[in-house]
Amino acid sequence: MKPSVYIGIDLGGTSIKMGLVDQLGNILHTLESPTPVKAGYHQILAVFSQMAEQLFRKSQYEWKDIIGVGAGVPAFLDQQKGIVVEAVNLGWDHVPLKADLERMWMVPIMVDNDANAAALGEMWSGAGKGASHLICLTLGTGIGGGVIINGNIYHGANGCAGEVGHITVKPQGGRRCNCGRKGCLETETSATAIVSDALEQVKGMSTGPLKDEYDRTGTVSAKSVVQLAQQGDSICLEIITKVGCILGNTLAQMCYLLNPEVIVIGGGVAHAGKILFDPLTKAFNKAILPRVAENTSIVPAKLGNLAGLTGAAWLIHRKYTLNKP
Amino acid sequence: MKPSVYIGIDLGGTSIKMGLVDQLGNILHTLESPTPVKAGYHQILAVFSQMAEQLFRKSQYEWKDIIGVGAGVPAFLDQQKGIVVEAVNLGWDHVPLKADLERMWMVPIMVDNDANAAALGEMWSGAGKGASHLICLTLGTGIGGGVIINGNIYHGANGCAGEVGHITVKPQGGRRCNCGRKGCLETETSATAIVSDALEQVKGMSTGPLKDEYDRTGTVSAKSVVQLAQQGDSICLEIITKVGCILGNTLAQMCYLLNPEVIVIGGGVAHAGKILFDPLTKAFNKAILPRVAENTSIVPAKLGNLAGLTGAAWLIHRKYTLNKP
Numbered sequence: 001m002k003p004s005v006y007i008g009i010d011l012g013g014t015s016i017k018m019g020l021v022d023q024l025g026n027i028l029h030t031l032e033s034p035t036p037v038k039a040g041y042h043q044i045l046a047v048f049s050q051m052a053e054q055l056f057r058k059s060q061y062e063w064k065d066i067i068g069v070g071a072g073v074p075a076f077l078d079q080q081k082g083i084v085v086e087a088v089n090l091g092w093d094h095v096p097l098k099a100d101l102e103r104m105w106m107v108p109i110m111v112d113n114d115a116n117a118a119a120l121g122e123m124w125s126g127a128g129k130g131a132s133h134l135i136c137l138t139l140g141t142g143i144g145g146g147v148i149i150n151g152n153i154y155h156g157a158n159g160c161a162g163e164v165g166h167i168t169v170k171p172q173g174g175r176r177c178n179c180g181r182k183g184c185l186e187t188e189t190s191a192t193a194i195v196s197d198a199l200e201q202v203k204g205m206s207t208g209p210l211k212d213e214y215d216r217t218g219t220v221s222a223k224s225v226v227q228l229a230q231q232g233d234s235i236c237l238e239i240i241t242k243v244g245c246i247l248g249n250t251l252a253q254m255c256y257l258l259n260p261e262v263i264v265i266g267g268g269v270a271h272a273g274k275i276l277f278d279p280l281t282k283a284f285n286k287a288i289l290p291r292v293a294e295n296t297s298i299v300p301a302k303l304g305n306l307a308g309l310t311g312a313a314w315l316i317h318r319k320y321t322l323n324k325p
Numbered sequence: 326m327k328p329s330v331y332i333g334i335d336l337g338g339t340s341i342k343m344g345l346v347d348q349l350g351n352i353l354h355t356l357e358s359p360t361p362v363k364a365g366y367h368q369i370l371a372v373f374s375q376m377a378e379q380l381f382r383k384s385q386y387e388w389k390d391i392i393g394v395g396a397g398v399p400a401f402l403d404q405q406k407g408i409v410v411e412a413v414n415l416g417w418d419h420v421p422l423k424a425d426l427e428r429m430w431m432v433p434i435m436v437d438n439d440a441n442a443a444a445l446g447e448m449w450s451g452a453g454k455g456a457s458h459l460i461c462l463t464l465g466t467g468i469g470g471g472v473i474i475n476g477n478i479y480h481g482a483n484g485c486a487g488e489v490g491h492i493t494v495k496p497q498g499g500r501r502c503n504c505g506r507k508g509c510l511e512t513e514t515s516a517t518a519i520v521s522d523a524l525e526q527v528k529g530m531s532t533g534p535l536k537d538e539y540d541r542t543g544t545v546s547a548k549s550v551v552q553l554a555q556q557g558d559s560i561c562l563e564i565i566t567k568v569g570c571i572l573g574n575t576l577a578q579m580c581y582l583l584n585p586e587v588i589v590i591g592g593g594v595a596h597a598g599k600i601l602f603d604p605l606t607k608a609f610n611k612a613i614l615p616r617v618a619e620n621t622s623i624v625p626a627k628l629g630n631l632a633g634l635t636g637a638a639w640l641i642h643r644k645y646t647l648n649k650p
Contacts, residue, residue, distance in 0.1 A: 076616065154474060160617040167582070181612070249493070253578065256490075256492045258583075259486040289504055
């Protein structure tokens with residue numbers, strides 16, 4: 001007899017990732033499928049259903065082996081009620097996702113936002129394994145954050161804890177953010193920020209690989225900037241160094257308040273590795289009292305883009321396995 | 326028969342406050358006595374003992390009515406073990422306070438740092454009553470902070486959570502802090518900061534009440550600056566307004582991470598009232614996304630200098646009454 005498992009879903013604006021996760025947080029099988037954003041809510045539920053069937057065919061598992069399904073959603077949620085209050089990228093407004101999935105699948109469902117799910121995934125079986133107090137930042141197009149306190153995600157007064165993308169990090173001369181303010185963490189250190197920095201630099205270039213990419217495509221990608229920096233391109237290296245400095249300093253300020261055991265940095269930008277983490281750590285150490293950071297480590301995420309579905313599965317793991325109802 | 330009660334102690338560098346606290350967090354009797362810092366640790370324990378006897382004589386309570394004693398200490402602690410790791414103002418270094426008091430009094434003892442005790446007091450029966458997620462700042466000579474999550478103090482990885490006095494709030498042009506950095510929350514918004522600001526202003530004055538105080542005493546007090554500001558003195562008002570702006574902006578950054586229900590502002594500086602809270606609130610609202618703050622209120626502390634002993638008593642209340650062992 002197979003041991004029972006969880007299904008984790010990471011719903012993104014571009015793709016849906018779904019996986020079978022065992023009771024230790026190991027991923028057994030995964031699938032990915034484009035998100036039919038324009039087709040709307042019910043079509044996305046239909047895709048969920050098809051993907052689950054595919055997973056079962058692929059794995060020999062079936063619904064009777066599933067303890068429950070967790071889903072991470074790029075949205076503001078009422079996590080208790082399982083309602084997606086607002087998901088701008090999906091066009092959802094007050095959608096009873098938990099109730100609808102429970103009706104569709106007849107198993108327990110838990111939902112949380114995508115950044116919180118990623119943080120829980122890294123805590124369960126990733127870079128934060130074994131820690132009880134974590135901050136997890138996901139540096140992608142935007143910046144997601146999750147705060148874990150005493151081994152569980154902390155939501156705050158109305159589910160906004162960890163929404164660190166709009167912390168002001170450059171009050172003077174920062175870029176305008178679509179939140180209406182200037183110099184947010186997101187406008188200065190996300191992949192989008194790296195692209196903006198690079199585009200400003202490209203203007204002054206007459207030649208070079210970044211300029212070539214720009215001439216060919218009309219833009220540059222954060223990935224190219226990171227790769228060129230890793231190959232020693234001084235302009236790209238300066239861009240990544242600046243991002244690292246801002247991040248390190250901002251993380252220090254967070255540590256005074258939260259004194260976490262681990263800070264996990266994930267998302268595309270974290271793939272820069274050493275060229276990001278070296279200046280980050282240097283700026284962090286400069287800004288923090290040694291005593292406050294003596295039990296804190298800053299580490300790159302381990303689960304990559306599977307952190308979200310792993311953490312989504314953890315929501316069920318905690319409720320139905322750790323704290324059996 | 327009298328219902329059982331707690332003893333709360335707030336040990337400061339200048340005075341010791343001790344009180345009897347009932348099971349609802351009401352203070353029944355209090356005493357205050359100078360702290361014999363120079364006479365050392367054992368003399369302070371002896372004063373504790375004398376004060377407890379005095380409290381009993383004053384109140385008709387006796388040791389058999391006491392569930393336990395909580396103590397707030399201006400120190401870094403190992404809260405679990407009840408060891409005061411370092412109390413600079415008292416000259417204590419790795420002192421087993423909990424064990425020593427348990428031996429002396431034969432009742433359960435709990436210890437925590439003074440800022441955490443103040444936060445717990447305000448949560449229990451002060452300005453944060455009824456809230457589960459709080460940040461409490463005490464603006465005095467320095468700045469103390471306490472973070473309450475799910476109705477209990479949050480200590481972090483090594484007891485440093487809430488040590489917000491060294492958050493950098495003025496990276497350019499801030500005052501040098503004795504932590505070695507510049508522009509800490511403490512150097513810009515504490516009572517000490519207000520005095521420094523006022524002393525800078527006094528230099529350029531030829532007359533006025535602040536100048537008179539300076540000529541008479543060789544310095545000015547934060548209390549005078551606050552009082553003059555309240556009376557409409559424009560220079561003093563500007564000093565308090567600046568402090569409010571910095572605090573409001575800094576609290577907004579904390580809210581992105583923690584999304585608290587209540588932020589309680591206590592300590593001497595908070596007595597400024599409206600002239601502090603108006604610019605503070607304005608700066609806060611400017612820096613925060615409305616959604617993140619929609620369930621957050623910023624309020625002045627209610628328990629004054631009795632918050633610490635009340636919260637110290639709560640440590641026993643939680644452990645021996647709420648969660649009966």
